[in-house]
Each structure stands twice: as structure tokens, then as C-alpha cells.
Amino acid sequence: MGIIKRLGMNFSWLKKIFKKKTARIGIYGPPNAGKTTLANRIIRDWTGDAMGSVSHIPHETRRARRREDVTIKSNGSSVMLDIIDTPGLATKIDFHDFMQFGLSEDESKRRAKEATEGVIEAVKWLDELDGVILVMDATEDPYTQVNVTVIGNMEARKLPLLIAANKIDLPNSSPARIHSAFPQHPLVPISALEGQNIDLLYKEIADHFG
Amino acid sequence: MKGPVIKGIQLDLISEDMLDNMTSMEKVRLILDEVRNGKILVLEKGLTPSEQTKLIELTMTEIAQDDFAGIEIESYPVKQSDTFFNKLLGKTSLKTRLTVIGPAAQLKTIKKDRDLISALVSP
Numbered sequence: 173m174g175i176i177k178r179l180g181m182n183f184s185w186l187k188k189i190f191k192k193k194t195a196r197i198g199i200y201g202p203p204n205a206g207k208t209t210l211a212n213r214i215i216r217d218w219t220g221d222a223m224g225s226v227s228h229i230p231h232e233t234r235r236a237r238r239r240e241d242v243t244i245k246s247n248g249s250s251v252m253l254d255i256i257d258t259p260g261l262a263t264k265i266d267f268h269d270f271m272q273f274g275l276s277e278d279e280s281k282r283r284a285k286e287a288t289e290g291v292i293e294a295v296k297w298l299d300e301l302d303g304v305i306l307v308m309d310a311t312e313d314p315y316t317q318v319n320v321t322v323i324g325n326m327e328a329r330k331l332p333l334l335i336a337a338n339k340i341d342l343p344n345s346s347p348a349r350i351h352s353a354f355p356q357h358p359l360v361p362i363s364a365l366e367g368q369n370i371d372l373l374y375k376e377i378a379d380h381f382g
Numbered sequence: 383m384k385g386p387v388i389k390g391i392q393l394d395l396i397s398e399d400m401l402d403n404m405t406s407m408e409k410v411r412l413i414l415d416e417v418r419n420g421k422i423l424v425l426e427k428g429l430t431p432s433e434q435t436k437l438i439e440l441t442m443t444e445i446a447q448d449d450f451a452g453i454e455i456e457s458y459p460v461k462q463s464d465t466f467f468n469k470l471l472g473k474t475s476l477k478t479r480l481t482v483i484g485p486a487a488q489l490k491t492i493k494k495d496r497d498l499i500s501a502l503v504s505p
Binding site: 261262263265266267277281284285288289291292295296298304313315316317320321324325327328353354 | 415428431432434435437438439442443445447451452453454455456457458459460486487493494495496
């Protein structure tokens with residue numbers, strides 16, 4: 173048994189050498205930036221499935237979801253990814269904000285509690301990743317603390333980061349404002365909802381995470 | 383005879399030297415304790431990216447409904463310090479910058495860009 177175990181260890185060691193590495197990529201961003209909409213589009217395009225439900229109420233995603241072995245092909249190159257759709261990062265969660273969306277007090281409090289747990293989970297996942305797609309709402313100010321913190325963490329770890337400037341289907345969007353805020357990172361202006369520039373995003377994903 | 387009682391929100395400016403003498407956990411604990419007491423803190427040096435995530439994580443554990451909704455934190459993006467020796471050694475070190483932190487219920491950011499943070503403090 174001991175010999176088999178040792179052999180097993182040897183096999184896993186060999187497997188590590190010959191197995192094509194799967195990059196583990198987290199989709200990060202503030203609440204309501206469109207992370208799950210983007211995750212759904214990627215998963216649907218390459219596996220025919222979906223990742224999770226979306227809502228206009230913030231913190232709809234309160235548990236990280238992982239989809240393994242998603243192969244993205246673009247321009248002759250392909251990359252295999254584990255994609256983690258993370259809950260929106262925030263520094264404050266007030267249950268009163270949910271009540272403004274018509275949720276009851278009890279429901280709002282429960283959602284707030286789950287949202288705090290979701291943020292902790294998203295922070296913990298940062299230690300497990302090979303790269304990040306940071307989804308920013310291109311209609312909003314890009315200098316939010318969430319963006320600064322995620323970018324700072326990836327730079328400190330020297331891990332690749334790709335900015336998806338989302339919601340370019342909206343008239344007041346400005347991907348240029350995001351680019352001038354963080355010019356050191358590649359950026360793709362997209363509409364995850366309508367699919368604009370999504371092929372360009374796949375090309376950048378294949379280039380940066382392959 | 384006593385002077386007029388000044389009411390307002392306490393603002394603490396914490397020097398780089400003081401921050402340099404503290405561990406990451408001490409900084410995060412100090413920030414959360416002071417902010418929960420209603421203070422606004424200005425950190426001369428700011429927090430490293432990993433300290434920022436620690437702060438977010440601990441803040442989430444302390445959020446209490448009807449009591450503490452979290453923090454407002456604003457800092458400038460970190461700067462890469464590319465000194466001659468760092469370049470020679472192939473290293474890049476990150477330089478953290480001024481940071482403002484306060485209770486989410488009292489501190490609201492109006493505008494922020496690369497070199498300006500404009501915030502509103504309410505009683």
C-alpha cells in the first residue's frame with residue numbers, strides 16, 4: 173500500500189509536468205459592475221451553460237462560483253481556464269440600501285449578512301488565482317477603492333490583470349476615463365449584456381492568461 | 383470660566399513614522415477601532431494592497447445592522463517605485479499613498495481622481 177501511495181505521488185508529480193496548466197481566473201469588481209453577466213456570457217459561449225442569476229439589486233452574487241476547464245479559443249491559440257465569478261467587493265453594506273429596492277426589512281438584513289460573507293469569500297479567493305478580469309462599470313468613476321485595491325493586489329503579486337470596461341452600450345460610458353486612470357493595464361471596452369467587443373475580450377484573455 | 387464647547391467630528395492624522403512602527407494587524411485594528419468610535423483617519427502613508435484587503439475582510443466581520451454599516455476608504459492608486467537599484471535588481475516596489483478612512487455613515491466621497499480626493503463629512 174505504501175509503495176502504491178508513493179507511486180501515486182510519483183504519478184501526480186509526472187502529471188503536473190505533462191498536464192496542460194489550467195489558469196485560475198477570478199472575475200472581480202464592485203457590485204453591479206456586470207461580473208455575473210460577463211461570466212454567463214463567457215460560459216455560455218464556450219460551454220453552452222450559464223453561471224448564475226443576475227439582478228439590478230446589488231450583491232445578487234453572494235457566493236463565489238467556479239467553472240472548471242473552460243477552453244477559450246481565439247486567433248489560433250487556445251487557453252483553458254477555471255473561471256471564478258466572485259461576489260462584488262465593497263467596504264460598506266447597509267441593509268437599508270436593499271429596502272430601497274422593495275425588499276422587506278428581514279430579507280434586506282439577510283441579504284446584507286450574506287453579502288458581507290460574500291465579500292470575505294471574494295477576498296480569500298485572491299490568494300488562489302493566476303490572474304484577474306476586473307470588471308468596471310464604464311459609466312462610473314474608475315477611482316473606487318475596490319478597483320484600487322484589486323489592482324494593487326495583482327501588481328504586488330505580479331499577476332496578470334485585464335480590465336473589462338463594461339456597459340459601453342450605455343450613452344454615458346467612458347472607457348477612455350478608465351484607461352487614463354489605469355494606463356498600465358490592458359483594457360477592453362465591452363458590453364457583457366449585448367456582446368459588443370466580446371471577441372476582442374477573448375483574444376485578450378487568450379493572450380494574457382495563456 | 384469655561385470656553386464654548388466645540389462639537390464636531392474628530393479627525394486624526396496618523397504619521398508615516400507611526401505607521402512604520404506598526405504591524406499590519408495593528409494598523410487594521412487601530413483603524414477599525416477608531417472608525418467605529420466615529421473618527422475620521424488620515425493616514426500619511428496609506429496601506430499596502432494586502433493591508434487593504436485585510437481591512438475590508440475585518441470590516442465585513444464587524445458590520446452590525448443598525449449599528450455599523452462599514453467604512454468609507456479612499457486612497458490614491460499605489461505608485462511603482464522604480465529606483466536605479468530596483469531596476470538593476472529587476473525589482474519593483476510599490477509606494478502607498480495618503481488614505482482617508484471613516485465611518486460609511488459619515489464620510490462620503492464626492493470626487494476622486496489620481497491626485498485629489500474630495501469628501502463630505504456629516505455629523
